[in-house]
Amino acid sequence: MNADDPVIPVDPQDPAPRRRRNQQDGARGGKPFKFGQKGDVREVAVNVPPDEPPPWQFGDTHAVVGQRTPRVDAVAKVTGKARYAYDMNLPGMVWAAFVRCPHARAKVTAVDYAEALKIPGVLVAKDYGSKEIRYALQHFGIVAAETHAACLEAVRAVKATFEVLPHAARMDQALAPDAPRVHAERPNKTGDDFRPEAVAAFEKAAQGCDAVVSGIATTEVQTHMCLEPHGVTARFEAPDRATVWASTQATFGARGEVARVLKVPEANVTVIAHYMGGGFGSKFSLGVAGAAACTLSKELGRPVKLMLERRAEHAQGGNRPSSVQEMSLGVKKDGTLAAYKVSKTGTGGIGGGAGAANPMIYDFGEVAEADFEVATNAGAAAAMRAPRHPQGSFALETIMNLAAEAIGMDPLELRRKNDKHPIRARQYVEGAKRFGWDKRTPSGSGKGPIKKGMGVASSLWYALGGRGAQVLCRIRKDGSVEIRNGAQDIGVGTKTILAMVAAEELGIPLSRVTPFLGDTNDPIGPASGGSTTAPTIMPAARTAAFMAGRSLREIVAKAWNCGADDLALGGGKVLHLKDGSKSMTFEKACALMPGDEIAELGKRTGNYAAYEGQTGGVHFAEVEVDTEDGTISVTRYLALQDAGTILNPLTAESQVNGAIVQGVSYALFEERILDRQLGQQVNADMEMYKIAGPKDMPRAEVILTEVVNGANNVGVAGLGEGPSVPVAAAIAGAVHNALGFPVWSLPMTPDRVLAAIAAKEKGK
Amino acid sequence: MGGHAEEGKGSVSRRGFLKSAGVAAAATSLIDDAKKAMEPVGPAPAAAVRGETEIRFKLNGKETVAKVPPSMTLLELLRERLDMTGTKQVCDRGACGACTVHLDGRTVNSCLLLAMDATGRDVTTVEGLAVGDRLHPVQQGFVEEDAMQCGFCTPGMVMSCAALLAKNPAPTRAECAEGISGNICRCGTYLNIFRAMDRASALAKGGK
Amino acid sequence: MKDFTYVLPKDAAEAARAAAAPNCALKGAGTDLVDRMKEGVTRPDTVVNLLTATDLRSPIREENGRIVMGGATTLAEVAESALIRKVAPGFADAAAEAATPQIRNRGTVAGNLCQRPRCWYFRNDTYACSKKGGETCYSIEGENKYHAIFENVTCNIVHPSNLAPILQVLGGTLHVVTANGTDVVASDVAVKDFWVRPEEDISRENILVAGQVVREVSFPIPQGMTGSSYVETREKASFDWALTSCAAALTLDGGKIASASVVLSSVAPTPLQLEAVEKWLVGKAPSDALFREAGTKATDGATPMRDNAYKITLTAVVVRRALSAAAARATGGGK
Numbered sequence A: 001m002n003a004d005d006p007v008i009p010v011d012p013q014d015p016a017p018r019r020r021r022n023q024q025d026g027a028r029g030g031k032p033f034k035f036g037q038k039g040d041v042r043e044v045a046v047n048v049p050p051d052e053p054p055p056w057q058f059g060d061t062h063a064v065v066g067q068r069t070p071r072v073d074a075v076a077k078v079t080g081k082a083r084y085a086y087d088m089n090l091p092g093m094v095w096a097a098f099v100r101c102p103h104a105r106a107k108v109t110a111v112d113y114a115e116a117l118k119i120p121g122v123l124v125a126k127d128y129g130s131k132e133i134r135y136a137l138q139h140f141g142i143v144a145a146e147t148h149a150a151c152l153e154a155v156r157a158v159k160a161t162f163e164v165l166p167h168a169a170r171m172d173q174a175l176a177p178d179a180p181r182v183h184a185e186r187p188n189k190t191g192d193d194f195r196p197e198a199v200a201a202f203e204k205a206a207q208g209c210d211a212v213v214s215g216i217a218t219t220e221v222q223t224h225m226c227l228e229p230h231g232v233t234a235r236f237e238a239p240d241r242a243t244v245w246a247s248t249q250a251t252f253g254a255r256g257e258v259a260r261v262l263k264v265p266e267a268n269v270t271v272i273a274h275y276m277g278g279g280f281g282s283k284f285s286l287g288v289a290g291a292a293a294c295t296l297s298k299e300l301g302r303p304v305k306l307m308l309e310r311r312a313e314h315a316q317g318g319n320r321p322s323s324v325q326e327m328s329l330g331v332k333k334d335g336t337l338a339a340y341k342v343s344k345t346g347t348g349g350i351g352g353g354a355g356a357a358n359p360m361i362y363d364f365g366e367v368a369e370a371d372f373e374v375a376t377n378a379g380a381a382a383a384m385r386a387p388r389h390p391q392g393s394f395a396l397e398t399i400m401n402l403a404a405e406a407i408g409m410d411p412l413e414l415r416r417k418n419d420k421h422p423i424r425a426r427q428y429v430e431g432a433k434r435f436g437w438d439k440r441t442p443s444g445s446g447k448g449p450i451k452k453g454m455g456v457a458s459s460l461w462y463a464l465g466g467r468g469a470q471v472l473c474r475i476r477k478d479g480s481v482e483i484r485n486g487a488q489d490i491g492v493g494t495k496t497i498l499a500m501v502a503a504e505e506l507g508i509p510l511s512r513v514t515p516f517l518g519d520t521n522d523p524i525g526p527a528s529g530g531s532t533t534a535p536t537i538m539p540a541a542r543t544a545a546f547m548a549g550r551s552l553r554e555i556v557a558k559a560w561n562c563g564a565d566d567l568a569l570g571g572g573k574v575l576h577l578k579d580g581s582k583s584m585t586f587e588k589a590c591a592l593m594p595g596d597e598i599a600e601l602g603k604r605t606g607n608y609a610a611y612e613g614q615t616g617g618v619h620f621a622e623v624e625v626d627t628e629d630g631t632i633s634v635t636r637y638l639a640l641q642d643a644g645t646i647l648n649p650l651t652a653e654s655q656v657n658g659a660i661v662q663g664v665s666y667a668l669f670e671e672r673i674l675d676r677q678l679g680q681q682v683n684a685d686m687e688m689y690k691i692a693g694p695k696d697m698p699r700a701e702v703i704l705t706e707v708v709n710g711a712n713n714v715g716v717a718g719l720g721e722g723p724s725v726p727v728a729a730a731i732a733g734a735v736h737n738a739l740g741f742p743v744w745s746l747p748m749t750p751d752r753v754l755a756a757i758a759a760k761e762k763g764k
Numbered sequence B: 001m002g003g004h005a006e007e008g009k010g011s012v013s014r015r016g017f018l019k020s021a022g023v024a025a026a027a028t029s030l031i032d033d034a035k036k037a038m039e040p041v042g043p044a045p046a047a048a049v050r051g052e053t054e055i056r057f058k059l060n061g062k063e064t065v066a067k068v069p070p071s072m073t074l075l076e077l078l079r080e081r082l083d084m085t086g087t088k089q090v091c092d093r094g095a096c097g098a099c100t101v102h103l104d105g106r107t108v109n110s111c112l113l114l115a116m117d118a119t120g121r122d123v124t125t126v127e128g129l130a131v132g133d134r135l136h137p138v139q140q141g142f143v144e145e146d147a148m149q150c151g152f153c154t155p156g157m158v159m160s161c162a163a164l165l166a167k168n169p170a171p172t173r174a175e176c177a178e179g180i181s182g183n184i185c186r187c188g189t190y191l192n193i194f195r196a197m198d199r200a201s202a203l204a205k206g207g208k
Numbered sequence C: 001m002k003d004f005t006y007v008l009p010k011d012a013a014e015a016a017r018a019a020a021a022p023n024c025a026l027k028g029a030g031t032d033l034v035d036r037m038k039e040g041v042t043r044p045d046t047v048v049n050l051l052t053a054t055d056l057r058s059p060i061r062e063e064n065g066r067i068v069m070g071g072a073t074t075l076a077e078v079a080e081s082a083l084i085r086k087v088a089p090g091f092a093d094a095a096a097e098a099a100t101p102q103i104r105n106r107g108t109v110a111g112n113l114c115q116r117p118r119c120w121y122f123r124n125d126t127y128a129c130s131k132k133g134g135e136t137c138y139s140i141e142g143e144n145k146y147h148a149i150f151e152n153v154t155c156n157i158v159h160p161s162n163l164a165p166i167l168q169v170l171g172g173t174l175h176v177v178t179a180n181g182t183d184v185v186a187s188d189v190a191v192k193d194f195w196v197r198p199e200e201d202i203s204r205e206n207i208l209v210a211g212q213v214v215r216e217v218s219f220p221i222p223q224g225m226t227g228s229s230y231v232e233t234r235e236k237a238s239f240d241w242a243l244t245s246c247a248a249a250l251t252l253d254g255g256k257i258a259s260a261s262v263v264l265s266s267v268a269p270t271p272l273q274l275e276a277v278e279k280w281l282v283g284k285a286p287s288d289a290l291f292r293e294a295g296t297k298a299t300d301g302a303t304p305m306r307d308n309a310y311k312i313t314l315t316a317v318v319v320r321r322a323l324s325a326a327a328a329r330a331t332g333g334g335k
């Protein structure tokens, strides 16, 4: 890796600055390429770097790319053969588990491990971690045993005494005047208050408005609840090597951490994540479990498996922070938004990272913002699919609906009027038609106890990937092809599109390409965060395949006595562009190879000046609200979503479907409930922590908007976050339309819906 | 704060008599007209086992012998002793369906099933569904319709779907949703699973 | 999970005798017991496996005007039984709506009736609450969104069983065997007399004591123009515990309600027989307005806690819906 080609670490919380840094500086003297979408194609100048193929343009056709392609590891997954970190059973392996404190704030004063050590098969029972407990289920000890069962029994047998201290586990508790401090060095509530000038400007602009609407939106903490918990199976290999099977979305980040924990060079560490059971933003680091397993493995000289138990997964596995967003929005009769003021407060537990991002989709005129973070004695937040955005979108779109109502304008119209993004502009029109938006009835006009409604909300995302990946392409003499990168496929189908891009570039069928991901012995790749995996790896993959193909063309050119540029790869053949009579199968060409293989390393270079720096989406929801029992069912859903070049529509749609499913769950059910007394989560399971199931699903349709964004030679953008942004907001909009007033708090459970209805009736 | 219901107030009925604790009292209150002796005196005690005990059952069609303590679940036996890790451990409490296997053709949560209770029974796991390289129609449907993302819930989903298809060769979407309502997918693949089931149903009917 | 001695009785009598052992637990399918054992809330030295007792597996059948079934009949067998669907569809519905397909395939009728509460403090070994011999009911000051709105005095659990209210409405009976030394006696107990309120004994939810096994369960076949129903409200459509539930049976005669049985559940530590509502209904002609009023009456005397007042609304809703469904079935020629 060159010094001038640094891996820019992913900050999933804020991908925006990196995008700017990654941008190709100008394209003076570059060649023009056609990027864009139907009805809006632009010529953009690009300096194509020396080893790269020219970018795919608008109107290009592809043989492999764009085909609905079952994922390459599908059979392994449906037959149970796919092995995850949790599934590793290594010879001599030991199970480990943490000993935890049930209190949200305490000092561990004494621990007696004697009984635990008496249990047959128990090898280790000892202190591990801090004795200052700052959230419930924080660990202070560790046990290891020959079997999982003995390990869990040993945890129970540890006798600890605590000095229990007053805690502030919940946000209301942390904000109380006499609240204990969560962090000794600072008050519980920190952040940036309104700038007086901004408030003054807001007030001035608001005076010129025909209506100013306001409201307070609240959202609850949601936990990631990955099905595979956080953890690893670690094997220290004396004297100085290690292999770690990790449930991670950052193999290379984890490798660095393993090296630091074990004090061995990174080069001696292999991290493997061939499969991983869900991360959603919560698995960027090795984690407490990973570090402990590595340490123990070194101590015991045996492989160690440590996966968080379910209850701890809720506490330590990360979460999406809560929010309280107090908003005012000024609007003119003609739909011009002129003034927006918002104060946001939320808690990310002991870790921080709260705060809602009101996605800046609409042009608001004067904006005044205050943003506060409340530290609490609760498990730390982690990035979660579109961090900060779903909660911000819910609040923002709700106030938008209110503004539309105040001026008697259709909510979709109000959005169109204030949104200049060219992709969404098209999606509003297409979506409304497809969804039957014209059948939407006026808010609250339904008769009978079951009320129907429709809602709309918009999406954006910022990340188009950037430097930070290298891909190795090997063409073997037998005509088989390997395409390798060491990053992980977190379930989105990265492995499949990796092979597709290589097959496309080499003009061969997909079946001839074997993709490899999830092993740090392969070239560097990004963490899967901020929707950057595909747009970071795929251009490098295409470059690698291009370079390998070029080497192959050179070999054939020599045989045919022509230039490599006279030759092209396609249809499983090497073709002569000028002499139609000359062609050779890919295999035969490979057989001409002087050595055993061609191996080329493709590098991800900086981004080109794209058609659009942000991706767009518009989502529509239809609901039925049962005003008697307070339940909401989402009956229909339509997502129009842009992700640049759609490499594999099948898996891309799955991503959007997943965002819809998770959004329904977030909108209607999910809530971490902390006991106000001990500060422990009372619903830390998969039963009372309610996750949407199959019977809660709408009929959904996904339309992938075709855009060649040109940000890189493949033109692909990520799909992890964009579609996750507006789902709860669209559903809330539909509920508002059904009831005639908004339900201001998520999740919209029956108790909240009934309370909103009751409050409305009282107000009448 | 919680209010306190008062005895006899409101429409909530009270049963007339108070039941007291204790074997004798309760037993007496139970012994009524239907009372009859069931056994002659001095029966032999029931069979009992403790510690590692041999069990036999059919696993994916193969007679299997394993030694397990009574406290071991079938899930632990499969994953930790037989290295059959296709069946996943997630909630470990019957709430997520990731550990679903078939017991005599019906879906059960192997995390709540004591391994000893599989004695003499027929257990099928996700590893036993395909015949050689030929996928079960449900598996094929899952592959074609991309009914998986991370894949961690997938084995359990496949098992629930396979049991449903055996009972109902052409399930509607609502029936399919009911059939997999004991399985949770965090990545959000339900919508794809509905399509996969349609596909599986067609495949099972002899479509290709 | 702690290791234990596993007893494999061949019938209920053997099971009852074995169950008299100290620190012993009866196990049907174990979908509740094993869950609690993993949590460490229950740590028996001996577990008696009722599934090997053949008389607990007696089939669902008609006998002397009653429907009888072994205590280890599964919820799925109840839900799928054509006989039960015909004579008491409310019972089939209650079984079909319980838990998940996997749990229904294993969970037994007796186990469902005897399952321990789902109170999250009870289920978490950290909390030594009153029910577990401690001094406090954590739900009083703590998180009580799903707790009781009736009879919430010392322990605010809600009865978790779907089958309990409907079996009570149907006038069901539990056929119990009791070990008395080596003697084993059989006795019957009406479902309505089965429950124990926390004020009577906070440590248990029913009258069973060590050495007693539910061998069979039965109920009389409803006669005349009778319709039965079971309805619940919940948060999720996919498997979820009921927020409120109600079972009802109505017998119509000449367009009037001749008799009514209404049992409310998921709102109090035991199923609640709504006697006042039943009396009030008798002699009246079924109508939506009538049932709506009955629903409101059913909420009389509710004493909600901080977070569960919404259950009052849901009580009225579920009672009305259950009565409407029962009436529709009664007029539709029955059951």
Ligand SMILES: Cc1cc2nc3c(=O)[nH]c(=O)nc-3n(C[C@H](O)[C@H](O)[C@H](O)COP(=O)(O)OP(=O)(O)OC[C@H]3O[C@@H](n4cnc5c(N)ncnc54)[C@H](O)[C@@H]3O)c2cc1C
Pocket (backbone or CB within 6 Å): A687, B093, B094, B095, C025, C026, C027, C028, C029, C030, C031, C032, C033, C034, C035, C050, C056, C071, C072, C075, C097, C098, C099, C100, C103, C106, C107, C108, C109, C110, C111, C112, C113, C114, C115, C116, C160, C161, C162, C163, C208, C212, C213, C214, C215, C239, C240, C241, C242
């Ligand atoms: C995720 C999940 C969701 C659920 N949802 C619901 C729901 O919505 N509605 C609902 O009603 N239930 C629900 N349940 C509970 C489930 O229905 C019960 O666990 C099941 O019916 C119990 O049957 P079992 O045979 O497994 O009982 P076991 O676990 O074996 O036993 C339960 C209790 O009953 C006692 N017992 C069992 N059989 C007898 C007998 N013959 N005589 C005397 N005592 C006996 C045992 O000693 C034990 O205390 C749910 C459970 C889970 C795990």
Ligand code: SF4
Pocket (backbone or CB within 6 Å): C117, C119, C120, C121, C122, C129, C130, C131, C132, C136, C137, C138, C139, C140, C154, C155, C156, C157
């Ligand atoms: S409601 Fe009952 S079980 Fe729950 S905490 Fe209170 S005493 Fe314990």
Ligand code: FES
Pocket (backbone or CB within 6 Å): B088, B089, B090, B091, B092, B093, B094, B095, B096, B097, B098, B099, B100, B109, B110, B111, B112
């Ligand atoms: S692991 Fe068995 S149901 Fe979740």
Ligand code: FES
Pocket (backbone or CB within 6 Å): A227, A277, A278, A491, B148, B149, B150, B151, B152, B153, B154, B184, B185, B186, B187, B188, B189
């Ligand atoms: S595919 Fe990831 S949990 Fe279902």
